[in-house]
Amino acid sequence: xxxxxIRENSILxxxxxxxxxxxxxxxxxxxxxxxxxxxxxERLDHVLRRPFSIHDTDPQxxxxxxxxxxxxxxxxxxxxxxxxxxCDLLGPLGSTFTACAxxxxxxxxxxxxxxxxxxxxxxxCKQKVVLLIGARxxxxxVLDDAYRACGCDVRVATDDGSCGTQGRxxxxxxxxxxxxxxKKFFFYGCGPLPMLLALAKTLREMKLDGELSxxxxxxxxxxxxxGCVVKVNDLSSPQGWHYERSCVEGPVFPLEKIxxxx
Amino acid sequence: MADLTTKFASLTLKNPVTTASGTxxxxxxxxxxYDLKKLGGVIVKGIKSAPSDGNKMPRVCEVAGGMINAIGxxxxxxxxxxxxEHYLPALKKLGATVIVNMWGTxxxxxxxxxxxxxxxxxxxxxxxxxxxxxNVKAGxxxxxxxxxxxxxxxxxxxxxxxxxxxxxxxxxNVTDITEFARAAEAEGADAISLINTxxxxxxxxxxxxxxxANVTGGLSGACIKPVAVRMVYQCHKAVKLPxxxxxxxxxxxxxxxxxxxxxxxxxxxxxxxxxxxxPLKVIDFINDYLxxxxxxxxxxxxxxxxx
Numbered sequence: 001x002x003x004x005x006i007r008e009n010s011i012l013x014x015x016x017x018x019x020x021x022x023x024x025x026x027x028x029x030x031x032x033x034x035x036x037x038x039x040x041x042e043r044l045d046h047v048l049r050r051p052f053s054i055h056d057t058d059p060q061x062x063x064x065x066x067x068x069x070x071x072x073x074x075x076x077x078x079x080x081x082x083x084x085x086x087c088d089l090l091g092p093l094g095s096t097f098t099a100c101a102x103x104x105x106x107x108x109x110x111x112x113x114x115x116x117x118x119x120x121x122x123x124x125c126k127q128k129v130v131l132l133i134g135a136r137x138x139x140x141x142v143l144d145d146a147y148r149a150c151g152c153d154v155r156v157a158t159d160d161g162s163c164g165t166q167g168r169x170x171x172x173x174x175x176x177x178x179x180x181x182x183k184k185f186f187f188y189g190c191g192p193l194p195m196l197l198a199l200a201k202t203l204r205e206m207k208l209d210g211e212l213s214x215x216x217x218x219x220x221x222x223x224x225x226x227g228c229v230v231k232v233n234d235l236s237s238p239q240g241w242h243y244e245r246s247c248v249e250g251p252v253f254p255l256e257k258i259x260x261x262x
Numbered sequence: 263m264a265d266l267t268t269k270f271a272s273l274t275l276k277n278p279v280t281t282a283s284g285t286x287x288x289x290x291x292x293x294x295x296y297d298l299k300k301l302g303g304v305i306v307k308g309i310k311s312a313p314s315d316g317n318k319m320p321r322v323c324e325v326a327g328g329m330i331n332a333i334g335x336x337x338x339x340x341x342x343x344x345x346x347e348h349y350l351p352a353l354k355k356l357g358a359t360v361i362v363n364m365w366g367t368x369x370x371x372x373x374x375x376x377x378x379x380x381x382x383x384x385x386x387x388x389x390x391x392x393x394x395x396x397n398v399k400a401g402x403x404x405x406x407x408x409x410x411x412x413x414x415x416x417x418x419x420x421x422x423x424x425x426x427x428x429x430x431x432x433x434x435n436v437t438d439i440t441e442f443a444r445a446a447e448a449e450g451a452d453a454i455s456l457i458n459t460x461x462x463x464x465x466x467x468x469x470x471x472x473x474x475a476n477v478t479g480g481l482s483g484a485c486i487k488p489v490a491v492r493m494v495y496q497c498h499k500a501v502k503l504p505x506x507x508x509x510x511x512x513x514x515x516x517x518x519x520x521x522x523x524x525x526x527x528x529x530x531x532x533x534x535x536x537x538x539x540x541p542l543k544v545i546d547f548i549n550d551y552l553x554x555x556x557x558x559x560x561x562x563x564x565x566x567x568x569x
Contacts, residue, residue, distance in 0.1 A: 001295070001538065039536065047483055047536055048324045090538070219322045219329065220535040224287035226307070226336045227322035243315055243336060248291075262319070 002026065004089045007063055009081050015070045016113060016142050017079050018055070024062030026091050030054045032099070032120035032188075033213055033252040036066065036091035037221035040078045050074050051218045051247070053117035053190070054092060055143070064089075067116035067143060093221050095252040097211055099124040100186035107132060107176065107210075109169055109199055111191020113142040117213050117251075118188050122150045130176065131155070134169025134195065138162040169195065170202040177206065186210055187255075193262060200258040212258055215251040223248035231259040264552035265559035266545070268302060270504050270527050271427040271452040273387055275302035275359065278560055279517065279545045282508050282531030283307055283363035283390060283431070284333065285482075288343070289353050295538040298358035300545070302527060305361040306343070306353075308392050310401075311375050313339040317397060318475040323464050328483020328510065329532060330462050332397040332476035335365060340378050354385035361429070365392040367400040369411075369418045377422035389426050390506075391419050391451075394433030394458035396480045406433040406458075409441050416449035427452040429506060432497075434486075435461045439493045440500035447501045455506035455529070456497060457490045483532040486510045491523050498524020498565055512540070514547020521548075524565040 004021035012018050026036065037049040056065040070079050081087065099121065100106050106125040108118035110133045122129045131147045134157045141163060147154050155172050156164025165172065169191075177185065187210030189199045196212050203210055219227035229243035232253060241259045244250065266277035280303035286292060289304040298304055316336025323330050343349045343362075353360050362379055366372035372391065379389055393415055395402030405411045416430055430446040432439055434457035446454050459480025464473040472478075490509025497505055507525025511517050512533045520528045533540035548560060557563055 046324070047327065047532070048329060049536065088537075217320050217322060219331075220285075220287075220291075222287075222291045222538070224285060224291040224307075225322070225331070225535060226287075226316060226333045227331060229316070229319060229321070229336070 001088065001090050003086045004064070006081055006083050006085050006087065008083055009079070012067065012142065014139055016067065017070065018065060018067050019078065019081070020063050020065045021087065021089060022062055023064045023089055026089065027057040027062050027064045028059045030057045030064060030092040030120070031096035032124055033097035033117060033211075034092040034094050035215070035251065036064065036089045037093055037218070038078070039088035040074055046074050046077065048219060049090065049221060050078070051215065051221055053213070055116040055119050057120065067113055069113055090221055094247055095250055097121060097188050097252050102126045104184045104186045105130060105180065107185050107187045109173070109187055109189045109191075110134070111169060111195035112140055114190030114213070115143040115147070117190040119143060119146065121188060122147065122152060128152055132157070132169050132172040132176070134158070134191070136160065168198065170198050173202055173206065173208070177208070189213065197258070197260055197262065200255060201260060203255055210255045211252050212255060213251045214246055214253055214258070216246045218247055221247045231262055232257040233259050264549055264557055266549060268527050268560055270506070271388070271429070273427060275527060277302045277545050278521065278527040278548065279541050280305050280361065280506065280527060280529045281534060281541055282529035283392065285531040285534045288349050289356070289358055289360070290348055292534070292538055293356055296542060298353070298356050301358065301541055303359040303361045303387060304353065305363055305390055305529060307337060308335045308363045308365045308395065309337050309340055309343045309375070310335070310365050310367070311340055311371055313337065313342065320474050321476070323473040325464050325481070325485070327485030328481055330464055330474060330479040330481050331459070332474050332479035334397045334476065335395055335402070340375055344382050350385055359387050360385055361388045361390050362386050363390040363392050363431070365395065365401050369414050371401075372415050373418040373422040376419040376428070380423045380426050383426055386426060388429055389423065390429040390431050390455055391415070392431050392458070394431050396433070396435060396459060396461045396478070397476055403433050403435060406442065407436050409445050412442055413445045413449055416446055416451055420450040429453040429455050431458055432456040433458050434489060434493055434509070440496050443497040443501045443503065447503050451503065453504045453506060454497060454501070455508065457486070457493050457509040460486055460489065482510065484510045484512045487516055487519075491519050494520055494525050495523040495567070511544065514544045514551065517544045517548060518551050518563070521560065521563050522565070522567045524567070526564050
């Protein structure tokens with residue numbers, strides 16, 4: 001836990017913002033897929049911390065970056081914070097994405113600003129990351145440029161066809177695989193729950209492997225409250241699943257654990 | 263430096279500050295933050311005979327001044343808790359004072375689980391019997407809101423337990439909590455703890471749906487503290503049993519209110535989610551408060567409310 005000074009808090013575009021914290025110890029430890037649990041302020045109407053995926057770190061300057069969308073009053077208050085102010089951070093928390101072997105192509109599959117959670121893979125994987133990103137419209141694409149700036153192959157799908165292919169992001173998987181005969185892939189998913197479940201189904205049908213970030217509404221962030229559980233496959237249980245905590249066992253779960261009816 | 267040692271029933275606690283069941287996992291979740299030996303006690307999340315899944319998601323939501331939860335007592339069951347590497351054996355190694363919160367879905371199950379812990383009590387300081395969870399269909403508040411059924415459970419547990427002190431955790435969702443405190447005293451409980459969460463509800467008006475899947479849940483956090491202090495005060499007047507007071511303790515000053523109202527010890531709950539160090543800050547504050555008011559020991563302020 002640390003009081004982290006805000007270095008920068010700016011609008012990326014629309015409701016999407018980027019905040020940079022001075023948090024040297026967390027920046028040095030953080031791995032792709034992990035999150036920080038932020039106490040935005042000490043108001044009585046916002047008592048709980050808010051979890052945010054760690055988008056990027058710079059161990060040299062000791063900074064840690066979060067990309068967030070203003071969705072409610074908590075994130076609205078975060079957006080109002082100025083450089084120089086402080087936030088109480090807990091982290092880095094949760095499980096990590098596993099950097100794939102050198103002969104495997106890493107593919108991030110992101111829905112909306114899920115692209116924030118997979119970005120550190122561009123630093124951790126030896127091979128160039130392929131980003132498959134989906135959004136409702138062009139306006140809701142986030143960080144695709146940041147991936148391009150790292151030399152990533154970025155492929156886009158939008159529901160309304162305003163950018164890239166019209167349709168779901170999962171439809172981009174088959175062409176990618178077809179273009180690369182004989183190559184091995186490993187997929188990293190982050191996005192809204194329906195998208196992740198569709199992704200899990202598609203990957204299984206195509207006999208591909210990967211890991212998905214399944215975060216839920218969170219409370220303590222450290223495994224104490226059992227408020228953020230997700231169902232994971234469990235063949236030893238009569239119902240075929242048991243609950244695991246998305247803050248400790250997750251947020252990143254291996255594909256084989258994902259139970260398709262959450 | 264005042265003496266924080268707290269006599270609570272037959273226990274001698276290092277200080278009067280414990281962590282409320284359900285808000286501190288099984289203790290290990292917070293062991294990376296600080297030495298659990300610094301706490302008066304660690305009260306673990308509720309355990310029953312077999313593992314339990316708990317309720318559907320979403321289970322929690324934030325409200326003004328607090329939160330509503332309906333976790334539904336997800337837990338590993340008594341065997342895993344007693345012998346699993348992440349549970350009691352680990353707490354023993356860390357030297358924590360462990361109070362086990364337990365529950366059942368029938369009078370018989372309460373007695374069986376209590377007997378089991380009493381028989382395998384190495385590393386356990388006391389039992390806290392949960393007759394007040396508002397979020398399970400069978401068990402919990404089904405017993406804790408009916409004074410006859412509460413008496414039956416307490417009697418059965420009392421008969422099943424010979425060694426461990428028995429603390430009965432009371433529900434605030436009753437007309438007169440002192441009736442339940444008196445029942446606990448009459449049936450031979452060693453102590454009472456109060457309050458569990460207040461039955462509550464919140465609605466997402468855009469979706470026109472309840473904000474938690476269980477529809478209703480338990481309200482906790484700073485917003486319930488005045489209710490809890492009042493109930494501790496009433497119970498302190500009604501019975502001689504020591505009281506473990508809780509409900510919305512967010513800082514040391516809150517804890518002192520409970521002690522003055524008549525609690526012998528306190529539990530920090532929802533505040534753990536916001537600040538993992540909250541219980542240690544409460545201990546420090548009590549120490550400073552006692553010095554500032556020239557008290558030599560914490561026992562001097564228990565029930566010291568002046569009217």
